[in-house]
Amino acid sequence: SYELTQPPSVSVSPGQTARITCSGDALPKQFAFWYQQKPGQAPVVVIYKDTERPSGIPERFSGSSSGTTVTLTISGVQAEDEADYYCQSADSSGTYLVVFGGGTKLTVL
Amino acid sequence: EVQLVDSGGGLVQPGGSLRLSCAASGFIFSNYWMSWVRQAPGKGLEWVANIKEDGSEKYYVDSVMGRFTVSRDNAKNSLYLQMNSLRAEDTAVYYCARERSGCFDHWGQGTLVTVSS
Numbered sequence: 505s506y507e508l509t510q511p512p513s514v515s516v517s518p519g520q521t522a523r524i525t526c527s528g529d530a531l532p533k534q535f536a537f538w539y540q541q542k543p544g545q546a547p548v549v550v551i552y553k554d555t556e557r558p559s560g561i562p563e564r565f566s567g568s569s570s571g572t573t574v575t576l577t578i579s580g581v582q583a584e585d586e587a588d589y590y591c592q593s594a595d596s597s598g599t600y601l602v603v604f605g606g607g608t609k610l611t612v613l
Numbered sequence: 614e615v616q617l618v619d620s621g622g623g624l625v626q627p628g629g630s631l632r633l634s635c636a637a638s639g640f641i642f643s644n645y646w647m648s649w650v651r652q653a654p655g656k657g658l659e660w661v662a663n664i665k666e667d668g669s670e671k672y673y674v675d676s677v678m679g680r681f682t683v684s685r686d687n688a689k690n691s692l693y694l695q696m697n698s699l700r701a702e703d704t705a706v707y708y709c710a711r712e713r714s715g716c717f718d719h720w721g722q723g724t725l726v727t728v729s730s
Contacts, residue, residue, distance in 0.1 A: 505675065537716045539658070546708055546720035547658065553714070590658050594715060600672055602648065602660035 506530060506595040508605035515611040522578040524608045526591030529572055533596040536574040538567060541588045541607075550589075551576060578610070586612045615639040615719045617709050622724030629699050629728070635692040635709030635721055643667070643687040646712035649694045651705035652723075659705075662694065663712065677703075699728045 508528040516522045526536060536554050539547035549558055551567035554574055564579045578585055591605040621633040633649070648663040662673045662683040671683050682695040692709050706725050710717035 535715055539717070541658075546723060547717070548720075549716055549718055552716040552718075558718070588657075592658075592660075592717070601674070602663065602672075604650075604658040604660060607657040 510605040530596035617721035619721035619724040
């Protein structure tokens with residue numbers, strides 16, 4: 505089955521830049537999406553179609569794509585950004601099955 | 614304002630059944646694919662199933678194939694998940710989510726399903 509691979513954890517100090525990667529063989533063919541989830545809350549999309557930012561999401565959130573890896577970048581990290589982050593995409597085999605990465609816990613030191 | 618309200622969760626014994634519902638409002642429900650996504654306690658997100666706008670196509674993750682059925686009633690702006698032959702590993706918070714161009718742009722608040730004897 506298709507998998508997306510994320511690092512389990514990333515730690516940064518306030519004001520620094522956090523980068524969270526997501527790797528998958530189908531990513532050159534399928535868009536990726538990023539979600540932020542805080543404890544006890546439903547996920548919220550922060551990046552869609554690899555690089556697009558929804559209205560209401562701070563400009564410090566950005567996305568990029570290169571080959572089989574997509575990256576969520578948070579510039580000037582703030583304490584409120586501490587959360588779990590998940591990438592999501594789809595299988596490119598034509599089965600239209602959705603897959604999430606395992607999630608990355610962002611800790612703001 | 615888009616709203617999705619999940620309901621129907623609870624405690625059920627292994628082998629039992631449960632039907633989850635998601636009430637949608639604030640958008641034209643029949644224009645969107647809809648999905649169910651679950652999250653086991655302390656674990657990550659797992660997509661479970663989705664259904665096309667008119668209900669003509671449905672897809673499932675392998676682990677629930679043959680046990681779960683996704684359906685919708687566009688006249689009632691509602692999404693459903695019928696869960697049969699439940700197992701301990703199905704214990705999770707279940708979220709309904711609206712799909713837009715492959716992205717889950719709105720989520721329900723989730724409903725907890727606990728499978729235990």
